[in-house]
Every structure is written in structure tokens, then in C-alpha cells.
Amino acid sequence: MMSEPIATPVLDFAIIGIQKGGTTALHRFLSSHPQIFLPEPKELHFFNSDGATDWAVPDYRKLEAHFAKVPREARKGEATPAYIFHPHALSRLRAYNPAAKLITVLRDPVERAYSHWRMERTRQAETLDxxxxxxxxRLRVAENPARFSYVERGFYAAQIERLLALFPAEQCLFLTTDDLKTDHIPTLSRVxxxxxxxxxAAAPEPQMIRPLLSDETLAPLxxxxxxxxxxxxxEDIHRVAALIGRDLDGWG
Incomplete structure (x- = not known):
């Protein structure tokens, strides 16, 4: 059973996904805003921690310690892109702060899968071509969902439906990697x-953005x-387009 929301939650917002979608770049951009604080390291992995926290009576002190010296008026957030894929992270986050604002950066799932595989290959954690x-x-996903979910993480529709079942749409912002790459000034204004x-507030210059969002080292798919x-x-892309009200015909 989840605990009641705490009286004054410290965390105002979170970047919840997706892995290999551009969340590192967005974290960097948001950290440059004088009214926003995001801790380092980037990914706290608090709400998707299954073994370190008793979620029946969660102790939020470990999370809130990252914000202990931050001015009260600052917008406090964190970026763990695994949250949207994890089956329980969003419900845990809602139990902590049902008013939290959540940002999701979506990427063409085909490109995302390839980038994810290349990351694991570079880490020498993947032996398969x-x-x-x-x-x-894909049969290995149950063995290690975080590592081998190249394909599964790209089925965004069910993840978004779970998010919207827990949080009202006005608390959820959906961006795409291309928004950050090609339209970054109006995109950051939206954020x-x-x-x-x-x-x-000044937006980062394009020369700062390109290296953070580049997969130029990847061989062609x-x-x-x-x-x-x-x-x-x-079919999943069609569902996602309907859920977020975006034209995603360029994906795939």
C-alpha cells in the first residue's frame, strides 16, 4: 500500500524518459536556467529502486538530501529516463507528489533501439550483433530489462497510457528529440x-546542442x-501520435 503524499514535496518536476532520447541534453539545458535546479549526477534512480526502499513506508530523505541547500523558490527537478519504462516508478512518484510536472522526450523508436544497442556494445555488456x-x-529481456530492452522500450503507447492514467495531461509535456535538435529555442521556451x-532566459547556442544530441559515430542502420x-x-507509432497530438509520420 502506498503512503499518502507528503505535505510539502521537494521535487517539483522530473524528466522521466526516454532512454537515449536526449534527456542528457535537456538536463544540461534546464540546469542553465537560473530558476531551475537539477542535481548531479543526472540520474537519481530513486523511484525505480526496487531493493533499496520499502515502498510501503518510503523514506524520502535520500531523495530530498540532493536538494537540501537549494533555495525554496527554485524549481527542483531530476532526470531519470528509466522512470517511464519501469512498471512502478510513476505510481511511486505520484504517491510522493501528485502535482509533479513530468517531461518526456520521445525519439524515433527505430533510431532509439540502435543507439541503445550501441551503448551496451560500447560498454562491452552486449555480445550479440x-x-x-x-x-x-529479445528473449533476454526478462533476464535484464534495463540492458536488453532495445525493442521493448520503443513501444511508447502503453508507457504513455500508464503515465496519463496517473497524472492529468496538463502536468505532462511531450517533446521529441528533433524538437531539441532543430527547434531548440521555441522548444525550451515551451519547457x-x-x-x-x-x-x-537565454537558450543554449546551437553549437552546444549538436554534440549532445549527435549519434554521428553510429554506422548506418x-x-x-x-x-x-x-x-x-x-501501429504503436499511430497510437502515440494520437495520444500526444503530434504528427510522427517521419519516424521509422
């Missing part, structure tokens, strides 16, 4: 407005693998 990892390799911050993933995601 990409074609096998996204086919037979400032969503968080109730000064919209006149094969037509075969792209087509395979595009077919898997096609």
Missing part, C-alpha cells in the same frame, strides 16, 4: 513556460533491420 539482438535476443519559469523494426512499431 544488432540483427540478432533485436530478434532472438520554461510549462515549469512556470522566466521565458526570457541496415535497410533490413530498419524495415523489420519499422514494421514492429508502425
Amino acid at each position: 544488432f540483427p540478432e539482438a533485436i530478434r532472438a535476443g 520554461w513556460r510549462f515549469l512556470g519559469c522566466d521565458e526570457t 541496415s535497410d533490413c533491420d530498419r524495415g523489420y523494426l519499422r514494421a514492429l512499431y508502425r
Whole structure:
């Protein structure tokens, strides 16, 4: 049984997803705003911690210690992109602060899957080539959901539906990686407005943004693998577009 929301929650907002979607860049951009505080390291992993916290009687002191010396008036947030994929993280966050504002950065799921695989490969945590990892390799997801969920994390519709069942739509902001790449000034103005911050704050220069959102080191995705993933995601992308009110025809 979840505890009652605490009287004065410290955390005002969270960037909850998606992994390999551009959340590191957004964290950097938000940290530059004088009215916003996000702790380092970027990902606190508090609400998706299954073993370290008794969620029947959660102790929020570990979370709130990151904000102990922050001015009361600052907008306090954190960025853990695993939250939207985790089955319980959002309900735990709601139990802590049902008024929290939540930001999700969505990326073309085909590109996201490839970037995720490349990250694990670089870490030497993945031995399978990409074609096998996204086919037979999916059987390993139960073994390690965080590592091997290249394909599964890209089915956004169910994750968004879970989010919107817990939080009202006006507390949820959906961006895309392309918003940050190609339209960053108006996109950041939307974020400032969503968080109730000064919209006149200077946005980062484009030369700061490109390296944070670049996957230029990736070899091209094969037509075969792209087509395979595009077919898997096609119906889900239509559902996502309807849920967030965006044209996503360019994905896949």
C-alpha cells in the first residue's frame, strides 16, 4: 500500500524518459536556467529502486538530501529516463507528489533501439550483433530489462497510457528529440513556460546542442533491420501520435 503524499514535496518536476532520447541534453539545458535546479549526477534512480526502499513506508530523505541547500523558490527537478519504462516508478512518484510536472522526450523508436544497442556494445555488456539482438535476443529481456530492452522500450503507447492514467495531461509535456535538435529555442521556451519559469532566459547556442544530441559515430542502420523494426512499431507509432497530438509520420 502506498503512503499518502507528503505535505510539502521537494521535487517539483522530473524528466522521466526516454532512454537515449536526449534527456542528457535537456538536463544540461534546464540546469542553465537560473530558476531551475537539477542535481548531479543526472540520474537519481530513486523511484525505480526496487531493493533499496520499502515502498510501503518510503523514506524520502535520500531523495530530498540532493536538494537540501537549494533555495525554496527554485524549481527542483531530476532526470531519470528509466522512470517511464519501469512498471512502478510513476505510481511511486505520484504517491510522493501528485502535482509533479513530468517531461518526456520521445525519439524515433527505430533510431532509439540502435543507439541503445550501441551503448551496451560500447560498454562491452552486449555480445550479440544488432540483427540478432533485436530478434532472438529479445528473449533476454526478462533476464535484464534495463540492458536488453532495445525493442521493448520503443513501444511508447502503453508507457504513455500508464503515465496519463496517473497524472492529468496538463502536468505532462511531450517533446521529441528533433524538437531539441532543430527547434531548440521555441522548444525550451515551451519547457520554461510549462515549469512556470522566466521565458526570457537565454537558450543554449546551437553549437552546444549538436554534440549532445549527435549519434554521428553510429554506422548506418541496415535497410533490413530498419524495415523489420519499422514494421514492429508502425501501429504503436499511430497510437502515440494520437495520444500526444503530434504528427510522427517521419519516424521509422
